[in-house]
Amino acid sequence: MKGRHKGVQKRLLEMNPRAFYTPCGCHRLNLALCDMANCCPKAMSFFGVIQRIYTLFSSSTKRWKIFKDLVKGLTVKPLSQTRWESHVESVKPIKEQTSQIRDALYELANKSEDPKMKSEAESLALHELENFEFLLGVVIWYKLLYAINTVSKFLQSENMDIDVAVKLLEGIILFLEEFREDGYDKAMVEAKEMASTEYFRINYFLFIVDQARFSMTTRFEKFQKYEELFGFLFNLERLQLTDDEVLLRSCKNLESSLTHRGCSDISGDDLFSELTFLKCSLPREAKTTIDVVNYLKKMDGCFPNAQIAYKILLTIPVTVASAERSFSKLKLIKTFLRSTMSQEILNGLAMLSIEKEVTERLDYTDLISIFSSKTVRRVAF
Structure with a gap:
C-alpha cells in the first residue's frame, strides 16, 4: 500500500511539480488569520494592544509576579505568525479575565517607579480595557478565531479525508456568512454584558453620572x-x-x-x-x-x-457671561499695533464695542455735527 501511494504521488508530482509544495490547509487557515489581522488599521491596533499587554507583564519577573498574584486563571500569551493557535490563545485570557487583568495593570501602575511603565499600564487599563469598542472587538475576534481554530484542529488529524476537509471549509464559510448578518448584534449584547458584569459600568458609566450629579448639586447649591x-x-x-x-x-x-x-x-x-x-x-x-x-x-x-x-x-444674576464678554473684547480692540492707545480712548472703544447693539441704532449725522463743532479750532488774528 505504501509503495502504491508513493507511485501515485510520483505521477502527480510529474504532472504538477508544485502540487506538494503549496501550503497545506492549516497553513492556509493561518495565512487567512494573518490577512484578517492586517486587513484594517483597527484590527492591527487591536492585536497591537494584546501584544502590549503581554510584553508589559512578561518583560520583568516582578511585573509577572504582580500578574500571577491578581490573575488566577489563564495567563496572557504572545502573538505569533507561525503558531496557528496563538491568536485565539492571546485573545481568550483577555475575554475571560478582563477585570482581573485591569486590576493587575492598575496595581502595576501604582507600584511602578518607572514613569514610562506607569504611563503604559495606566493607558492600557484606562483607555483600552475600559473602552467599550475594545471589549466589542474582543468578543468579535474570539468568536471568529475560535471557529477557525476548531477547523484547524480537525484538519491536523492524521485520518482527515479531503471530502471531510472540504465540508469543514464549506461550514466555516457558511458560518462567516451568517456571522456577517447577525454576528455584530449578538456581539454587542455580549459586550454589554461584559461591560456590566465587569467594572465598566461601575468605573465608567456610574462614575461619570455620579460625578455629574455631584458637581451639579454642589456647584449650583x-x-x-x-x-x-x-x-x-x-x-x-x-x-x-x-x-x-x-x-x-x-x-x-x-x-x-x-x-x-x-x-x-x-x-x-x-x-x-x-x-x-x-x-x-x-x-x-x-x-x-x-x-x-x-x-x-x-x-x-x-x-x-x-x-x-x-x-x-x-439683582441676582443667573450668569455673568455677558459681563465677562467685556474682557474678551479687549484683545480685539487693543492689539500690538495700538500699543500707544490711552486709557480714555480704550475705555471709549470698549464701550462702543460692548454696546454694539445700541451704537448701531444711533444717528451718526448729529454725532458728527456735534463732534466737529467741539473740535474746530479758530485762529484769532
Whole structure:
C-alpha cells in the first residue's frame, strides 16, 4: 500500500511539480488569520494592544509576579505568525479575565517607579480595557478565531479525508456568512454584558453620572439657596397658591437673611401684608418678576417692602457671561499695533464695542455735527 501511494504521488508530482509544495490547509487557515489581522488599521491596533499587554507583564519577573498574584486563571500569551493557535490563545485570557487583568495593570501602575511603565499600564487599563469598542472587538475576534481554530484542529488529524476537509471549509464559510448578518448584534449584547458584569459600568458609566450629579448639586447649591429665600416671589401663580402661614414664614425668613448688624432692608410683617393685598390686585398680564416690578413702580411707593424685595431678587444674576464678554473684547480692540492707545480712548472703544447693539441704532449725522463743532479750532488774528 505504501509503495502504491508513493507511485501515485510520483505521477502527480510529474504532472504538477508544485502540487506538494503549496501550503497545506492549516497553513492556509493561518495565512487567512494573518490577512484578517492586517486587513484594517483597527484590527492591527487591536492585536497591537494584546501584544502590549503581554510584553508589559512578561518583560520583568516582578511585573509577572504582580500578574500571577491578581490573575488566577489563564495567563496572557504572545502573538505569533507561525503558531496557528496563538491568536485565539492571546485573545481568550483577555475575554475571560478582563477585570482581573485591569486590576493587575492598575496595581502595576501604582507600584511602578518607572514613569514610562506607569504611563503604559495606566493607558492600557484606562483607555483600552475600559473602552467599550475594545471589549466589542474582543468578543468579535474570539468568536471568529475560535471557529477557525476548531477547523484547524480537525484538519491536523492524521485520518482527515479531503471530502471531510472540504465540508469543514464549506461550514466555516457558511458560518462567516451568517456571522456577517447577525454576528455584530449578538456581539454587542455580549459586550454589554461584559461591560456590566465587569467594572465598566461601575468605573465608567456610574462614575461619570455620579460625578455629574455631584458637581451639579454642589456647584449650583447657591441657586437652591436663592430658591429657598425668594421662591415665593418668582411668579404670580406661585404667590397666589402659597397659603398665609407659609407666606408669613417665608417673609420672616427673607427679613432675617437681609439683616445686617441689626438692621434689615425690609419688614417681614409689612411684606406679608403687602403681598397678601398684592396677589389679589395684580393684573393678570403681570406674570413675570419684571412685570410685577413695573406694576409696583406705577403704584408710586404703595408697596415699599415688596418693591425692595423684588429689586433685590432682580439683582441676582443667573450668569455673568455677558459681563465677562467685556474682557474678551479687549484683545480685539487693543492689539500690538495700538500699543500707544490711552486709557480714555480704550475705555471709549470698549464701550462702543460692548454696546454694539445700541451704537448701531444711533444717528451718526448729529454725532458728527456735534463732534466737529467741539473740535474746530479758530485762529484769532
